[in-house]
Amino acid sequence: MNQEKAFQNFIQAIQKRQRKEAFKSLALHLLLFLLISILTILVLERWVDTGLRISIQLKIATSLSVLLAILLVAFHWKSPGRFLREMDHRFGFQERLGTSYEYLKKESIFREKLVEDAVKSLRSVNPEDYFPKRSRYWLPGIFLLTVLVFSLLINSRQSADLKNLIGISGLNEKSSRENQQNWSDNPGIRRPQTETGRFRELSESLRDLRESGKSPREVKESIQSFLQSITVQQDQLKRKLREKLKEAGAFQQPEVGKEDDLLQYDDRLQEFIRKLKSSFKGEVPSELSENLEKLADLEDLKDYLDETLQKLDREPPQKEGGDDADNQPRKEDQELAIGQKRDNTDDSSPGGESEQKGEMSIEEKVALKSKGIRSDPGEAEQQPERKQHEDEHVSTLPGQTESEWDSRLPGLTGTPDGEITKLKGKTGDGEWYRSLIRSLVKTDPLSSEEKAYIREYRRDLESVLHREEIPVARREMIKRYFLSIGFSNIDEDN
Amino acid sequence: MKKEMESEQAVEIRESFASIYNEISKKVVGQEELVRQLFCCLLCEGHALIEGVPGLGKTLLVKSFSEALDLRYSRIQFTPDLMPADIIGTNMVREDETGGRRFEFFKGPIFGQVVLADEINRATPKTQSALLEAMQEKRVTVFGENHILQEPFMVLATQNPIEMEGTYPLPEAQVDRFLFKLIIRYPDHRQLLEILDKSTEAPSNLKPVVSGDLILGFRNMIRQVPVASYLKEYAIRLVEGTHPQGSSSPGMTAEYVRYGASPRGLQTLVMSARAMALLQGRFNVSYEDIRECAIPSLRHRIILNLKGEAEGINTDDIIKNIIGSTPENG
Structure with missing residues (x-):
C-alpha cells in the first residue's frame, strides 16, 4: 500500500513539474519565435517591400509567435500515462511504469507486485534524470540569435521604428530621438539613418x-x-x-x-x-x-x-599623384612645413621663434590635445578656419603625424579604371538606388570614335535647345544632366 | 491473503523454468530459447509444432521435457497407415470373471500428458484430424462415450521440412490450432562438441523438478498478468500487419501474403507474451515480450501467395518486416 502511495505521489510530482516545464517551454519558444519573426522582417525588408507598416508586421509576427508557441507546447503536453511510457522507453523499464499507472484503478492479483516493481525501477534512477534535459545549445542559440537580430536591427532601414516599437530606443539616443520625431511627424514615411543605416x-x-x-x-x-x-x-x-x-x-x-x-x-x-x-x-x-x-x-x-x-x-592634399593643381602646396601645408622646419632648427634652443609666435607643429598639437591641453586659445579665435581644419585632422587620425596621414593616402592600389566597383547598397531600394550607385563607377576612357559620336550628339542637342524655349525651372536640371553624362569632359579632353 | 499467495507463486515460475532447464540441459545441449518457448506453450495450455531436419534432437528434447516435468510421456510415430483408433484407443471385447463379455475401452497414446506426435505430416488427414480434435477439446469420444484427457495435456508434433513426398501437409485450419511453431536449428561448433561428449558418455537420468499440479497453478495466473492497453494495441497492429488487405500493412505483406493471422493468432500472441513476462520475472507484459512471441505464434498462421512461394519467402522475414515497420506508439 505504501508503494502505491509512493507511486501516486510520484505521478502528482510529475504533473506539477510538467506544468512548470510547460511555462518555461512556452516562454522560450515565444522568445525564439519572436526573434525569428523580427529576423525575418529585417531580412525581408532588404529585398521585399511588403507594403505593410512595420508595426503591423510586428503585430502579425507576435500573434503568430504566440499562437505557434501555444500550439507547440500543447502538442508536446504529455499526460501522466504518456510521460510514464516515455520514461519506460528512456530508462528501459520494460513498460513497468505505464502498466502500473493503468492498473492503479484495476483489480489484479499482480497490482501490488507490479507497483512495487515500478517503484523499485524508479528508485534505480537519479530523480534529476526523470525529466529530459533541455539541450544545452538552447540558451547560447537564443543568445546568438538575439545578437544577430540586434545587429541587424541597428543596421536596419526601419530600425528606429522597430526600436521604438520593441522599446529599445535607448540604444542610440541621438538617432532614436530624431527618428522618433520623424516617426511622430510622418508615421507613414520611413527615413533613412544617416549614421547607422544605409x-x-x-x-x-x-x-x-x-x-x-x-x-x-x-x-x-x-x-x-x-x-x-x-x-x-x-x-x-x-x-x-x-x-x-x-x-x-x-x-x-x-x-x-x-x-x-x-x-x-x-x-x-x-x-x-x-x-x-x-x-x-x-x-x-x-x-x-x-x-x-x-x-x-x-x-x-x-x-x-x-x-x-x-x-x-x-583634408590635406596628397603629396604624390594627381594633377598639377593637387601638387601645389596649400597655404596650411606651407605653414605646416615652415613650422616643422622651425621645430627642427630650434631643437637646440628651446623657446625659439615658433614658441614666440605661439605656433606649434601638428605633432605637438596632437600630443597636447591628447592631454586635454589647448595649444593656443588665441590662435583659435584668430584663425578659425585653420583651427577647424586641424581639429578635423586630429579627430580623423588621432595620434598620427602628417607624414603618417600621407602614407594613409597611398598610390592608388584599388580597382583599375573602368572596372565595376561594387558598392554596398540595398537591393530592396530598387533601380533608382542601384543607378545611383552605378554612377560612382569610373568608366573607361572614351575612344576617339565615341568622342566624335558624343560631339555630334551634343551639336544636335544644342541646336534643339537653341530652338526650344526652355522653362526657367528646367534649365538647371538640363544643365546638370549634361554635366552628369560628361559633356564637359569631352571639351577638356579636346 | 490468497492474492498474496498467488503473486508469490508467480515468482516461482521463473525459478521453476530455471530448474527445468538445468535438468533438461543434462541431456540436451543449448536450446534454452526453445525450452522456454515449450514451457511457455505449456503454461498457455497450448501445443507446439516443432520443425527441424532429422537428427537435431527433437524427440530427445520432448522426452527430456516431459521427464523434468514429471508428466506422463507418450509417443506416436505417424505413418500413412496409422488409424485414428491407434491414437485415441478403441473398445475391445473383454471376458470378465463370470464369463460375460463386454466392451472395454483401451486408451491410446493420446492419453499421455506430453504427447509427441512424431512426423505428424506422414499420417492421413483423417488420423491427423483425430489428434487435432483431442488437442482442441482435451477429450476424446469413442462410441459416444467421452474420455477426458488428463491435465496438463500438451501435444508436441514434429514435422520434417524435407522429404515432402508421400506426406500429408497439415491443412491451414489445423496448423492454426498449434500455439507455437518452433524451429530447431543446427547447433554451433561448441554445442556440437558438447553434444558429442554428452551422448557418448554414460547417460544421465533426469528427475522431475516441477509437478503437474504446480503447472496447473501457474496456468491460472497467466491470464491475470497485466497488459497495458497500448501494448494490446501494439499486438493488434502487428496482427493487422499480416493482413495483405490492411491499410497499415507493409509492402512485403501485400506482395507475398495471401492470408494473414486470425484473431486466434492475436489471442495466442498476447497470452504467450503474458507467460513470457512471468518467465522473465516481470509482472507485466512489455513490448519486448510481444516481439519475442510474435514469430513463433504467427509464423504458421501466415499463408504465402504464389509469388511468395515461388520466391521462397520465409514467413519469419515477413514478421520481422512487420515488427520493423510497426511503431510502438501508433
Missing part, C-alpha cells in the same frame, strides 16, 4: 573609394558626379511625383500649396509632406508615399555627400 554602407563605399588608390581630386570628381546624377534622379522623381500628385488632386487641396512649391521645396520637404498628409487626412496613397520617401532619401543622400565633400576639402 549611409553607413555608403560611407564604407566612399571610404573604399578613397582607399582604392585614387587621388583626392578623382574621389571628389566621383562624388560630384554622383551628386549630379542624384540631382538628375531627383528632378526626374519630382517630375513624376508632380504628375502623380496632380492625378491624385493634391494641388487642389488648400493645405498643400502650388505646383511650383514642389520644385523648390528642397528645404521645406518635411513641411510639404506634413501638409500633404494633413490634406489627405493622414493617408497618403502608397505610390505617392513611396515617391516622397525616395525623394526624402535622395535629399539625405545629397546632404551626406555634401558633408563628405566638405570634409574632403578640409
Whole structure:
C-alpha cells in the first residue's frame, strides 16, 4: 500500500513539474519565435517591400509567435500515462511504469507486485534524470540569435521604428530621438539613418573609394558626379511625383500649396509632406508615399555627400599623384612645413621663434590635445578656419603625424579604371538606388570614335535647345544632366 | 491473503523454468530459447509444432521435457497407415470373471500428458484430424462415450521440412490450432562438441523438478498478468500487419501474403507474451515480450501467395518486416 502511495505521489510530482516545464517551454519558444519573426522582417525588408507598416508586421509576427508557441507546447503536453511510457522507453523499464499507472484503478492479483516493481525501477534512477534535459545549445542559440537580430536591427532601414516599437530606443539616443520625431511627424514615411543605416554602407563605399588608390581630386570628381546624377534622379522623381500628385488632386487641396512649391521645396520637404498628409487626412496613397520617401532619401543622400565633400576639402592634399593643381602646396601645408622646419632648427634652443609666435607643429598639437591641453586659445579665435581644419585632422587620425596621414593616402592600389566597383547598397531600394550607385563607377576612357559620336550628339542637342524655349525651372536640371553624362569632359579632353 | 499467495507463486515460475532447464540441459545441449518457448506453450495450455531436419534432437528434447516435468510421456510415430483408433484407443471385447463379455475401452497414446506426435505430416488427414480434435477439446469420444484427457495435456508434433513426398501437409485450419511453431536449428561448433561428449558418455537420468499440479497453478495466473492497453494495441497492429488487405500493412505483406493471422493468432500472441513476462520475472507484459512471441505464434498462421512461394519467402522475414515497420506508439 505504501508503494502505491509512493507511486501516486510520484505521478502528482510529475504533473506539477510538467506544468512548470510547460511555462518555461512556452516562454522560450515565444522568445525564439519572436526573434525569428523580427529576423525575418529585417531580412525581408532588404529585398521585399511588403507594403505593410512595420508595426503591423510586428503585430502579425507576435500573434503568430504566440499562437505557434501555444500550439507547440500543447502538442508536446504529455499526460501522466504518456510521460510514464516515455520514461519506460528512456530508462528501459520494460513498460513497468505505464502498466502500473493503468492498473492503479484495476483489480489484479499482480497490482501490488507490479507497483512495487515500478517503484523499485524508479528508485534505480537519479530523480534529476526523470525529466529530459533541455539541450544545452538552447540558451547560447537564443543568445546568438538575439545578437544577430540586434545587429541587424541597428543596421536596419526601419530600425528606429522597430526600436521604438520593441522599446529599445535607448540604444542610440541621438538617432532614436530624431527618428522618433520623424516617426511622430510622418508615421507613414520611413527615413533613412544617416549614421547607422544605409549611409553607413555608403560611407564604407566612399571610404573604399578613397582607399582604392585614387587621388583626392578623382574621389571628389566621383562624388560630384554622383551628386549630379542624384540631382538628375531627383528632378526626374519630382517630375513624376508632380504628375502623380496632380492625378491624385493634391494641388487642389488648400493645405498643400502650388505646383511650383514642389520644385523648390528642397528645404521645406518635411513641411510639404506634413501638409500633404494633413490634406489627405493622414493617408497618403502608397505610390505617392513611396515617391516622397525616395525623394526624402535622395535629399539625405545629397546632404551626406555634401558633408563628405566638405570634409574632403578640409583634408590635406596628397603629396604624390594627381594633377598639377593637387601638387601645389596649400597655404596650411606651407605653414605646416615652415613650422616643422622651425621645430627642427630650434631643437637646440628651446623657446625659439615658433614658441614666440605661439605656433606649434601638428605633432605637438596632437600630443597636447591628447592631454586635454589647448595649444593656443588665441590662435583659435584668430584663425578659425585653420583651427577647424586641424581639429578635423586630429579627430580623423588621432595620434598620427602628417607624414603618417600621407602614407594613409597611398598610390592608388584599388580597382583599375573602368572596372565595376561594387558598392554596398540595398537591393530592396530598387533601380533608382542601384543607378545611383552605378554612377560612382569610373568608366573607361572614351575612344576617339565615341568622342566624335558624343560631339555630334551634343551639336544636335544644342541646336534643339537653341530652338526650344526652355522653362526657367528646367534649365538647371538640363544643365546638370549634361554635366552628369560628361559633356564637359569631352571639351577638356579636346 | 490468497492474492498474496498467488503473486508469490508467480515468482516461482521463473525459478521453476530455471530448474527445468538445468535438468533438461543434462541431456540436451543449448536450446534454452526453445525450452522456454515449450514451457511457455505449456503454461498457455497450448501445443507446439516443432520443425527441424532429422537428427537435431527433437524427440530427445520432448522426452527430456516431459521427464523434468514429471508428466506422463507418450509417443506416436505417424505413418500413412496409422488409424485414428491407434491414437485415441478403441473398445475391445473383454471376458470378465463370470464369463460375460463386454466392451472395454483401451486408451491410446493420446492419453499421455506430453504427447509427441512424431512426423505428424506422414499420417492421413483423417488420423491427423483425430489428434487435432483431442488437442482442441482435451477429450476424446469413442462410441459416444467421452474420455477426458488428463491435465496438463500438451501435444508436441514434429514435422520434417524435407522429404515432402508421400506426406500429408497439415491443412491451414489445423496448423492454426498449434500455439507455437518452433524451429530447431543446427547447433554451433561448441554445442556440437558438447553434444558429442554428452551422448557418448554414460547417460544421465533426469528427475522431475516441477509437478503437474504446480503447472496447473501457474496456468491460472497467466491470464491475470497485466497488459497495458497500448501494448494490446501494439499486438493488434502487428496482427493487422499480416493482413495483405490492411491499410497499415507493409509492402512485403501485400506482395507475398495471401492470408494473414486470425484473431486466434492475436489471442495466442498476447497470452504467450503474458507467460513470457512471468518467465522473465516481470509482472507485466512489455513490448519486448510481444516481439519475442510474435514469430513463433504467427509464423504458421501466415499463408504465402504464389509469388511468395515461388520466391521462397520465409514467413519469419515477413514478421520481422512487420515488427520493423510497426511503431510502438501508433
